[in-house]
Amino acid sequence: MGNQFKHSDKSRLIGAVLGGAVGGLIGHDMDARRCALAKIAKQYDLDMKISTVGANGSVLDDAALNANANGADIRKSAVGSVVEVRGQGVNGGHFELNSDQLTERAQNYFSAIADSYNARTMTADIQDPKKKAEYLAQIAARKILLIGHTDDTGNSRLNADLSERRARAVSAYMEKRGIPKHSLYFQGAGEAYPVADNATEAGRELNRRVEIVELANQASFDTYLTARKPRYDLYRSTPIAPAAVVDVAARGTPAVAARKPAKTSKDNARVAANAPPAVATAGAAASADTVASAPAATAPRASNSKGGKADSDAGQAIDFGGVPYTTSVNLANVGQAMPKRPSFSLISTAYASEPLVMTDCRRDRPRASNAVKALADGKVYSTSEFMPGLYGKTWTDQVNGHQIVINKVSVLAVDGALANPPQFKVYTNYNPAKRNSGQAEISVSPEVNTYLGENGLLYRMFLNGRAGLECVDIVFGKDGANAAKAGTLVYTRAEKTYAADFKPRIYQK
Numbered sequence: 001m002g003n004q005f006k007h008s009d010k011s012r013l014i015g016a017v018l019g020g021a022v023g024g025l026i027g028h029d030m031d032a033r034r035c036a037l038a039k040i041a042k043q044y045d046l047d048m049k050i051s052t053v054g055a056n057g058s059v060l061d062d063a064a065l066n067a068n069a070n071g072a073d074i075r076k077s078a079v080g081s082v083v084e085v086r087g088q089g090v091n092g093g094h095f096e097l098n099s100d101q102l103t104e105r106a107q108n109y110f111s112a113i114a115d116s117y118n119a120r121t122m123t124a125d126i127q128d129p130k131k132k133a134e135y136l137a138q139i140a141a142r143k144i145l146l147i148g149h150t151d152d153t154g155n156s157r158l159n160a161d162l163s164e165r166r167a168r169a170v171s172a173y174m175e176k177r178g179i180p181k182h183s184l185y186f187q188g189a190g191e192a193y194p195v196a197d198n199a200t201e202a203g204r205e206l207n208r209r210v211e212i213v214e215l216a217n218q219a220s221f222d223t224y225l226t227a228r229k230p231r232y233d234l235y236r237s238t239p240i241a242p243a244a245v246v247d248v249a250a251r252g253t254p255a256v257a258a259r260k261p262a263k264t265s266k267d268n269a270r271v272a273a274n275a276p277p278a279v280a281t282a283g284a285a286a287s288a289d290t291v292a293s294a295p296a297a298t299a300p301r302a303s304n305s306k307g308g309k310a311d312s313d314a315g316q317a318i319d320f321g322g323v324p325y326t327t328s329v330n331l332a333n334v335g336q337a338m339p340k341r342p343s344f345s346l347i348s349t350a351y352a353s354e355p356l357v358m359t360d361c362r363r364d365r366p367r368a369s370n371a372v373k374a375l376a377d378g379k380v381y382s383t384s385e386f387m388p389g390l391y392g393k394t395w396t397d398q399v400n401g402h403q404i405v406i407n408k409v410s411v412l413a414v415d416g417a418l419a420n421p422p423q424f425k426v427y428t429n430y431n432p433a434k435r436n437s438g439q440a441e442i443s444v445s446p447e448v449n450t451y452l453g454e455n456g457l458l459y460r461m462f463l464n465g466r467a468g469l470e471c472v473d474i475v476f477g478k479d480g481a482n483a484a485k486a487g488t489l490v491y492t493r494a495e496k497t498y499a500a501d502f503k504p505r506i507y508q509k
Contacts, residue, residue, distance in 0.1 A: 029122075030081045036116040037083060044109040046085060053080035053215065057227030079220035083212040085113070086205070094210060100165035102173065110170060114177035117144065117214065121178070143221040145185045145213040145372060146171040151204035152191040152236055152367075160368040164188020170210060171375045184375040192369035194234040222383045225372065226414045232451055237356040237363040317468030317493040318428060318441070321400035322500030325490055358451065361460050361471035361490060362497075366447035369417075384414035387457065388480025391419075395474075395504035399489060403430035405440075406504060411459070411476075416452025421445045424461060424472075442467050456485055468492045472502060482506040 034050055041048040051061040055077045065071040085094070094106040102110060115121055119139040126132040148163030148170075167186040175181050196203035215221040356363045371380040385391075390411040397404055404426050410419035426442035444466055451458040456477045463469035474487040487502035 030078065032122070033081070033116050037113065040109060040112045040116070043112070044105070046109060048086070049084040051082045051084075052078045053082060053213070053220070053224055055079055055220075055223075057220075057223040057225075059224075059228075079217075080213065080215035080224065083113075083214075084209050085109075085212070086209040095166055095169075098162075100162070100169045102169060107173070110173055111177055113212070114174040114179060117174065117212075118178045138216075140180065140183070141217040142183055143185060143215045143218060144171075144174070144179060144183050145187065145211075145215075145221070146174070147187045147189050147193075147211040147213065149189050149193060149207055149209045149211065150191055151207040152194065152198040153204065156191055156366060157368040160188050160190030160192075160370050162188070163190050164370045164373075167210070168373075168375070175375065181376050185372055185381060186375060187372045188370040190369050191367055192230050193228075194231055197234060198236045225381075225383050229415065229452070232358060233355055235355065235357045235364075235367070237360075238365045240362050317491070318402060318426065319400060319493060320402060320469075320489055320491055320498065320500040322489070322491075322498040325497040325499040358458075361462075361473050361488075364449060364460060364462075364471070366462055367449055371417075382412075384412045386419065387411045387413045387416070387476070387478065389482065389506055390457075390476060394507040395484070396507050397487075397502055397504040398430065398432075399500050399502055401429055402441075403427040403432075404489075404502065404504065405507075406461075409459070411450055411457060416450045416457050418448050418450050421448060422461070424463070426467070426469075442469070446472075465492070470497070474502065474504065482508070 030050075030052070037048060037050060040046065049061065051059050052065060052075060053059055054074045059082050060068065060071075060074065065074060068074060093103070094110075095102060119136055123132050123135055126135065146167045148165075148167035150159040150163050164187065167188055171184045171186040175184055191198075191207070194203075194207045195209075196206035198204050198207060213224065215224055358364075373380055390409050392408050392410050395406045395409055404424075407423040407425070408420060409422050411417070412419055422445070424442065424444050424446050425440040427438065428441045442463075444463065446461040446463055448462070449460045451460070456475050459474045459476055461472045461474075463471060468491040470490045470492060472487070472489050475485040477485045483505040484503050487504065489500045489502040491498055491500070
């Protein structure tokens with residue numbers, strides 16, 4: 001699309017190259033591309049939004065920049081841009097139904113969009129070979145991330161996987177249009193990064209989008225990924241369905257796709273003095289396609305494997321003690337993860353203002369999001385180490401005489417994302433003095449949501465009714481302490497829901 005730019009635009013761009021400043025170069029480059037993208041949006045009737053990435057990784061649209069007292073300086077020091085191309089219709093408009101194949105119309109406009117990022121097209125009028133080489137050298141360092149987003153209807157895992165295939169398809173298409181493969185990355189974010197309320201069709205349509213994120217170099221790429229945080233306040237709560245108890249004899253649980261392999265720790269081997277051996281389990285990963293915007297269906301929280309009445313079947317539900325469950329009990333013990341622009345706190349007393357999805361684990365559901373991956377080799381792009389104490393460690397606590405062991409607790413430091421699924425085990429009526437090593441009554445690999453706040457991390461596991469267990473919330477601090485700050489275990493027994501304190505510690509040999 002270089003032919004769409006006026007000669008004066010290219011002259012300003014060339015002038016920016018001479019200065020060599022990242023902010024100046026990106027700023028002038030963005031101005032020229034903004035012009036081209038505006039024409040593309042008009043030509044193809046696209047709903048498109050362009051935002052600026054500041055030097056600190058924050059993303060601000062034009063309205064936010066204009067309202068910011070330092071807006072002019074932010075523009076000058078900009079390190080990148082985010083272009084949202086929003087879909088139209090329930091399937092987004094970019095792809096064939098239930099597919100990662102671009103529609104013929106989408107191929108046309110993504111071709112035009114890709115051409116606006118093509119450095120050789122942009123520099124076609126630079127006559128001086130040295131100046132052209134200098135510009136191309138700087139552009140060679142940039143990173144371009146394609147992100148696929150969905151609304152929160154349908155199956156979260158299938159949505160994340162479909163959005164990943166679609167993001168990869170667009171990034172591969174950009175490569176065909178001349179963008180170097182080593183510069184391209186993709187991510188299937190699924191429902192994890194909403195920008196609007198999913199409760200309305202208008203909001204869901206805004207959430208179904210493709211983002212093209214361009215950063216000047218690897219340092220600014222890492223800064224952007226570090227600064228990016230989900231909008232937890234836009235997560236929609238799930239209605240509470242009647243709880244049911246799954247027989248503890250029914251082994252196996254759905255697997256959770258790993259964000260990044262966790263480091264191996266000697267503490268994963270076994271819990272000798274305080275818990276029985278930690279035996280690894282694995283589940284089969286689900287892989288199926290779905291329509292990202294299909295109507296949501298509220299599934300039962302669990303099913304009774306014997307087909308009988310859940311809570312009344314003798315021997316199925318485990319008594320973990322505690323008190324009758326109320327939201328206030330959960331809040332008092334677990335704390336909160338409330339978005340407080342620009343950040344939030346996990347421990348707060350303003351309970352009434354908290355979204356239900358954050359304060360009541362029964363109103364939440366597993367939310368899947370895939371990692372950023374390189375188009376060149378498909379490998380996960382890692383920007384962070386693990387949070388202190390959360391790098392494959394084993395955590396354990398005894399609740400009403402039952403030893404609970406959680407192996408392989410691994411969380412990334414930058415965004416609090418799950419690095420790999422844990423192993424959750426319960427050894428009933430455990431006697432530490434005897435150090436018995438019988439088989440765990442419960443041994444599952446639960447799905448996990450993580451919510452990162454200023455003061456710590458809310459680590460939420462979904463047990464789906466196994467032996468009455470519904471969900472478990474743990475608040476880990478950021479200080480690397482060997483004990484969790486707070487925790488609550490929520491379970492159902494005799495048709496009543498209870499909350500028990502659960503504050504695990506790192507197992508120390």
